[in-house]
Amino acid sequence: MIVSTLEELKTARRMLDPSLGFVPTMGYLHEGHLSLVQKAKEECKSVAVSIFVNPTQFGPKEDISKYPRDLERDLCLLEPLKVDLVWTPTAEMMYPAGYQTWIEVENITNGLEGELRPGHFRGVATVVAKLFNAVQPTRAYFGQKDAQQAAVIRRMTKDLNFPIDIVVCPTIRESDGLAMSSRNRYLEGADRQAATVLFKALGAAKEAYLQGEQSAEKLRRIAMDVLAAEPRAQVQYVSCADYESLEEQETVRGKVLLSLAVIVGKTRLIDNFVLG
DSSP, rough: OEEEEEHHHHHHHHHHHHHEEEEEOOOOOOOHHHHHHHHHHOSSEEEEEEOOOOOOOOOOOGGGGGSSOOOOHHHHHHHGGTTTOOOOOOHHHSTTTTTOOOOOOSTSSSSSSHHSSTTTHHHHHHHHHHHHHHHHOOOEETTTTTTHHHHHHHHHHHHHHHHEEEHHHEBBBTTTOOOGGGGGGOOHHHHHHHTHHHHHHHHHHHHHHTTOOOOOHHHHHHHHHHHHHHEEEEEEEEEEEEETTOOOOOHHHHHHHHEEEEEETTTTEEEEEEOO
16 A cells, blocks of 8 residues: 555554554665565564655755655565555655754764764654654664664654654675665765775774774774775764764773764765674
């Protein structure tokens, strides 16, 4: 069932089982998205997917018009998975004239992506809250690749008492380790090969950790050294932070997020490993 309006969504939701898994997406689906849908189907009696390119999470220097879109292709990819509901709202529906209510998640949005993309997580938190309110899922599924986003949504869900379980699923990768992303379509030729440096950098730091290295600064430096050897890579950050609070660590204790952001050619990529 494919619906676009809120009225259609409300009618469709009443027809679905109360046990509803929800996968919010911005479209241009890949195997990473489909793995979330498959996980939702395993755990829930009904599954809904939203496809919406959210304008409020794009900054003034980020061109939303260039974000890849292909709804027909997305629906063809979803069809074999037999999802129960696909919702395709419009920006005018989500943010009607006069809209002025926003959700701000503090602290964990200050660094990493939040520092480089001011306002990004305000847009993310607001749209996800609106999607949750409209779809009324019991579980919602997100990918580990967008680790800070997942942390923000976990925090928001807890703080606002949404009765929803947040499920974070492993990153799906290409055969050479590159994390699957809708933005990968912009990588061509030498840039595509150079993009594997993110996986290599994370792998080198993880190997040092497995060999007993517990200095967060040394792990960052190991990753930076690998990235520095790739001339097409422009590093924005390398982080070793607490998994929940995203506060930078001096010593690796417990569960830690090793993450990085790198521009390869003209394409900005992010990736991460979870240590501990």
